[in-house]
Amino acid sequence: MRNTHVRMCTSILVSVGLLFGSYAHADRYVLGGNPPGSLFNSIANAIGTVVSQNSENTIDVLPQGGTVYYPMMLSKEVDFGLVNPFDAYAAHTGMAPYGSKLIDKGFSLRTVMVGKPINISFITTKDSGIRNFEDLKGKRVVADYGAFASSSLSANTLLATAGLTKDDIKVVSVGSYPQGVKAVQEGRADASVASIGSGVTRELDATRGAKILSVTNTPEALSAARKIGKSWVISAVKPGAPGVSEEVNAISYGVPVVARADLDDRAVRSLLETVWNHHEKLPGIFGWMRGWTPDKFVNTAVSIPYHPAAIAFYKEKGVWTSEMDRVQSSLK
Numbered sequence: 001m002r003n004t005h006v007r008m009c010t011s012i013l014v015s016v017g018l019l020f021g022s023y024a025h026a027d028r029y030v031l032g033g034n035p036p037g038s039l040f041n042s043i044a045n046a047i048g049t050v051v052s053q054n055s056e057n058t059i060d061v062l063p064q065g066g067t068v069y070y071p072m073m074l075s076k077e078v079d080f081g082l083v084n085p086f087d088a089y090a091a092h093t094g095m096a097p098y099g100s101k102l103i104d105k106g107f108s109l110r111t112v113m114v115g116k117p118i119n120i121s122f123i124t125t126k127d128s129g130i131r132n133f134e135d136l137k138g139k140r141v142v143a144d145y146g147a148f149a150s151s152s153l154s155a156n157t158l159l160a161t162a163g164l165t166k167d168d169i170k171v172v173s174v175g176s177y178p179q180g181v182k183a184v185q186e187g188r189a190d191a192s193v194a195s196i197g198s199g200v201t202r203e204l205d206a207t208r209g210a211k212i213l214s215v216t217n218t219p220e221a222l223s224a225a226r227k228i229g230k231s232w233v234i235s236a237v238k239p240g241a242p243g244v245s246e247e248v249n250a251i252s253y254g255v256p257v258v259a260r261a262d263l264d265d266r267a268v269r270s271l272l273e274t275v276w277n278h279h280e281k282l283p284g285i286f287g288w289m290r291g292w293t294p295d296k297f298v299n300t301a302v303s304i305p306y307h308p309a310a311i312a313f314y315k316e317k318g319v320w321t322s323e324m325d326r327v328q329s330s331l332k
Contacts, residue, residue, distance in 0.1 A: 028058045029267055031257075032069035032081035037178035037200035039118060039288065040082045043255065046286040047082075047275060054281070055274040057267070065176065066091055067147040070098070070107040073260040079267060080112065080259050084150035086229035088258055089303040093332075097149050108261035110307035112268055113275065114299035115257065116292045119237050119250035120154050123181060123194035123201060126209035130191060133162035133213055136169055142180035142192035144173040151177040154193045157228045157251055161221040196250060197241045197288050210243030217249040225251055231301045254299050265309035272297075272313050298324055305331040 033044025041063055048059035062069055062078060070091050072078040081088075091098045094106030122141070124130045130139065136159075143159070143166055145151040159165055172189040174180045180192035181200040185207055194201050196212060204210045215221065217234045225232040235252040239245055259268055275282075276297070282289035298306075298319050305328055306314075314320035 026056050026058055029079040030060050030062050032078050033061045034065050035063050035176050035178055039195040039198035042286045044082045046282045046289050049285050050278050050281050051271055051274045054278045055270055057270050065148045073107060079263050080257055083256055083258055085231045085253055085256050085303055086153050087150035092304050109258045109304050110261045111302050111304050112257045112259050112307055112310050113297040114254040115296060117252045117254050119196040119235055119252045121215055121250040122158055122191045122213045123243055124191040124211050126211050128190055136191055139169060139190040140172050141169040142172045142174055142183055142189045144171050146175045148176045151193050157225050160224040161215050196237055201242045205242035212243035212248055214248035215250055259307055268307050268309035269313055272310060300327050
């Protein structure tokens with residue numbers, strides 16, 4: 001039995017496993033999942049709860065972004081991470097900001113599964129007078145998220161779809177994704193990046209009324225997004241989520257779960273098998289996860305190679321194809 005992750009993580013881990021039954025040979029693993037209020041945090045806690053309830057293992061959720069937990073993967077204090085695929089690719093290959101600030105050779109990661117797509121756009125308040133991306137010119141927009149690199153990348157991508165850059169706005173700086181939406185709520189910014197359906201957007205909607213801006217859905221907009229990250233798509237979002245009173249478009253990607261490359265096969269297989277067999281329980285913990293289903297777990301749009309244990313599992317399930325062999329061989 002491993003004795004892991006206690007010393008550095010005790011003050012910030014949110015344990016979802018201790019609430020449930022124990023097993024004689026249970027192991028504990030850590031899943032990086034972003035701060036509370038973010039969509040990733042809610043997804044991570046749902047996965048952690050399902051695995052802890054339905055397997056011999058416990059998943060603890062570390063409520064921090066990749067810039068915190070990637071280095072902790074090197075020291076084996078973190079095992080899995082819920083990531084933006086573009087941020088993960090930058091970390092895996094040692095690109096900026098990771099190559100210049102954290103580690104030049106990158107962090108060796110492997111894909112475990114790809115889940116439901118996450119939809120992202122700018123959010124503002126209903127009374128802001130901002131109706132579209134063009135109206136953001138000269139406005140206070142949260143576009144610098146400090147060490148929370150994935151949200152900065154999302155901001156750059158959203159601006160690019162409209163032919164804008166940071167030079168066209170008044171850049172507001174914060175330290176995390178939830179802080180960006182909070183800045184809008186508190187009147188310190190006019191707009192920020194929003195993961196549609198996340199808890200912090202519900203807070204904004206309840207206090208001031210939220211409005212999600214629609215991304216232009218054109219070949220030019222998609223081309224601009226994919227110059228920043230090849231996995232971006234532009235998707236339609238139906239009414240119902242906070243700030244979405246009519247159908248809008250958003251940039252989107254399937255949410256990957258990655259593991260450190262040296263994580264043992266048994267740990268990867270246990271998480272995969274449990275989520276595969278019990279995925280229908282995820283929405284009962286976090287409703288957004290309706291649609292987090294096994295048919296999405298293998299995805300040709302990945303930018304990080306799959307873990308060998310994941311490949312073996314998917315081959316057993318008959319969902320790993322010759323096309324995926326070609327994708328896997330093209331990745332480093």
